[in-house]
Amino acid sequence: MMSPSHSEPVTSILAAHRGQPGALLPILHAVQDALGYVPDYAVAQIANTLNLSRAEVHGVVTFYHHFRITPPASHTIQICCAEACQSMGAERLTRHAEKSLAQVSEGECELHPVYCLGLCANSPAMMIDDQLHARVTPEKFDRLIKKMGDGK
Amino acid sequence: MSITVFVPRDSAALAMNANAVARDILAEAQRRNIKIKLVRNGSRGMMWLEPLIEVQTAQGRVAYGPVESGDVRALFDADFLHGGKHKLNLGLTGEIPYLKKQERLTFARVGITDPVSLEDYLAHNGYRGLRKALTLQPAAIVQQVTESGLRGRGGAAFPTGIKWNTVLNAAGPQKYIVCNADEGDSGTFSDRMMMEGDPFVLIEGMTIAGLAVGAAQGYIYVRSEYPHAISVLNEAIAVAQQADYLGANILGSEKTFTLEVRKAAGAYVCGEETALLESLEGKRGIVRAKPPLPALSGLFGKPTVINNVISLATVPIILDKGAAFYKDYGMGRSRGTLPFQLAGNIKHGGLIEKAFGVTLRELMYEFGGGSASGRAIKAVQVGGPLGAYLPESQWDTPMDYEAYAALWAVLGHGGIVVHDDTADLSKLARYAMKFCAVESCGKCTPCRIGATRGVEVMDKIIADQDRHAQIGLLRDLCDTMLNGSMCAMGGMTPYPVLSALNHFPQDFGIVKKDPSTGGHHV
Incomplete structure (x- = not known):
């Protein structure tokens, strides 16, 4: 992948947030929304514009679970592993998902735990890309994954 | 006249396919040439019935649920548009015991109105609190909140009025109102439901807070896991601004208040108020030492009111109906209701939503109907990942801040997570340490190192390596975390760990599984 020192989307994002108090998180969200992740060259550009060191910006990016420094797979699956979902079999669902997704080619899908989607009375819950799903059984998981593969 | 049909837009309904149900209802109505008005309301909060759809009839709103896409045609055949008989018919929504037995003050409108319709909000007593506040001096607004007995609903239960008073008396001119909507506790979703189901009441509460302390700018810090809440809030803020409920001249009063939604980025510790402020300033969410209090030196070093969603959303009804009305609910020093x-x-x-004083047993059995699995309930974690596990002997204690403190437990943000008898409390204790290790901001040693050591010690206990000595170590570690941590992250992780150990020692392999002995502390 090319790593330009300067990128047009990042430049316009920085311009859009000029003067905003505490702008770093909104900028990082906008960059990740546009590019899928926060690349090194964006860190440099952001640091330069906000008059911060690259280490400071990098420190913020890596502090928060939401931000990523590598490009995402085509699909991101997040299974809630917090207590409410544990009480309804999230662990079993995660094991099933790992097995099930082992057959999917690399770069197609990535699986992450998430700690609470706020669907705790409809556990276990998960998110496929930006779609929420609740009361997910292993069978329902397989159905949703198949649909995901067919759909996009 | 067209018939009004309600299909929730709450995340819990969406996660159960509500959008497909809404789409199919519209399509089927069109196919049958029937005019309907579809409203995307918030959730009534009966999550096992989602998607719960409702129809406005002459007798009132009739509920059907849980509705799947495949049920839609049959519902039309059964004339659900006039409350017709069908196996999913639940009768009049307001008569469903689960709802009827509640005391909905803060959640009065949630699930009833269209969340982004200002007209609907006004028709259901909206903005009456703000109108009242505009007739009062700032100190009188603060006094109403103080007299109501409202305490912080985020979990710390600090009296809201006292916090506001500190900010009111702090030197201006720049002050801020910050809403903590970083609802990260497992088992909690009241902030989410509120933001998705009645965003105007939060906006109104924050506006009143601004008038009360002299702040013209507010921020709502919402977790990134709540994209729907963020979009509903932004929609409602734009509507409020358009109608002069926000902006430079609120309802012609020449008072200014503007609001901005800020998206968090998945760090649990940012629910701690000072870490949240750091995050809003664009930094890592590292906990600050207190003092100075945020009320005196908060966001960008300025005096700041920082309150939870539910605290702020409760303010309008207090201003509207008066402090005495609200204070009349509850018990002891826990006044009002808790969702x-x-x-x-x-x-x-x-x-x-019930007044303080209800018991866990009532909630779990009279409302909850027992476990989902049908097995016996073994342990209940109240108050999120930093809350204690309660055994059956504690389920009849009234839910009140002080009564729970006496049990060495917390009400927190009101989350209740039920575990059946297949749960292994030693695993849950290990999880609590693990969660703390992952989510610690790293500022103080007891939390940063303590949690990592805690996981190792729990692993040894579970593997039965020198178990008794390890349990001694675990207690020692918890003592250090409890007394030495800077905030509740490390300071309260011992709650789930020690309550699990003390109430369920058999799961740690230290007493025989014999209920008649009751177990004893090691």
């Missing part, structure tokens, strides 16, 4: 969230392994999970 409890019943979650985990429970048959009828959802949101139950």
Whole structure:
């Protein structure tokens, strides 16, 4: 992948947030929304514009679970592993998902735990890309994954 | 006249396919040439019935649920548009015991109105609190909140009025109102439901707070896991601004208040108020030492009111109906209501707003109908990942801040996570340490190192390596975390760990599984 020192989307994002108090998180969200992740060259550009060191910006990016420094797979699956979902079999669902997704080619899908989607009375819950799903059984998981593969 | 049909837009309904149900209802109505008006309301909070759809009839709103896409045609055949008989017909929504037995003050409109319709909000007593506040001096607004007895609903239960008073008396001119909507506790979703189901009441509460302390700018810090809440809030803020309920001249009063939604980025510790402020300033969410209090030196070093969603959303009804009305609910020093969230392994999970004083047993059995699995309930974690596990002997204690403190437990943000008898409390204790290790901001040693050591010690206990000595170490470690941590992250992780150990020692392999002995502390 090319790593330009300067990128047009990042430049316009920085311009859009000029003067905003505490702008770093909104900028990082906008960059990740546009590019899928926060690349090194964006860190440099952001640091330069906000008059911060690259280490400071990098420190913020890596502090928060939401931000990523590598490009995402085509699909991101997040299974809630917090207590409410544990009480309804999230662990079993995660094991099933790992097995099930082992057959999917690399770069197609990535699986992450998430700690609470706020669907705790409809556990276990998960998110496929930006779609929420609740009361997910292993069978329902397989159905949703198949649909995901067919759909996009 | 067209018939009004309600299909929730709440995340819990969406996660159960509500959008497909809404789409199919519209399509089927068109196919049959029937005019309907579809409203995307918030959730009524009966989560096992989602998607719960409702129809406005002459007798009132009739509920059907849980509705799947495949049920839509049959519902039309059964004339559900006039409340017709069908196996999913639940009768009049307001008569469903789960709802009828509640005391909905803060959640009065949630699930009833269209969340982004200002007209609907006004028709259901909206903005009456703000109109009242505009006739009062700032100190009189603060006094109403103080007299109501409202305490911080985020979990710390600090009296809201006292916090506001500190900010009111702090030197200006720049002050801020910050809403903590970083609802990261497992088992909680009341903030989410509020933001998705009645965003105007939060906006109104924050505006009143601004008038009360002399702040013209507010921020709502919402977790990134709540994209729907963020979009509903932004929509409602734009509507409020358009109608002069926000902006430079609120309802012609020449008072200014503007609001901005800020998206968090998945760090649990940012629910701690000072870490949240750091995050809003664009930094890592590292906890600050207190003092100075945020009320005196908060966001960008300025005096700041920082309150939870539910605290702020409760302010309008206090201003509207008066402090005495609100204070009349509850018990002891816990005044008013708490929106409890019943979650985990429970048959009828959802949101139950009740006055303080209700018991866990009532919530779990009279409302919740027992476990979802049908097995015996073993342990209940109240108050999120930093809350204690309660054994059955504690389920009859009234839910009140002080009564829970006496049990060495917390009400927190009102989340209740039920576990059946298949749960292994030593694993849950290990999880609590693990969660703390992952989510610690790293500022103080007891939390940063303590949690990592805690996981190792728990692993040894589970593997039965020198178990008794390890349990001694675990207690020692918990003592250090409890007394030495800078904030509740490390300071309260011992709650789930030690309550699990003390109440369920058999799961740690230290007493025989014999209920008649009751177990004893090691």
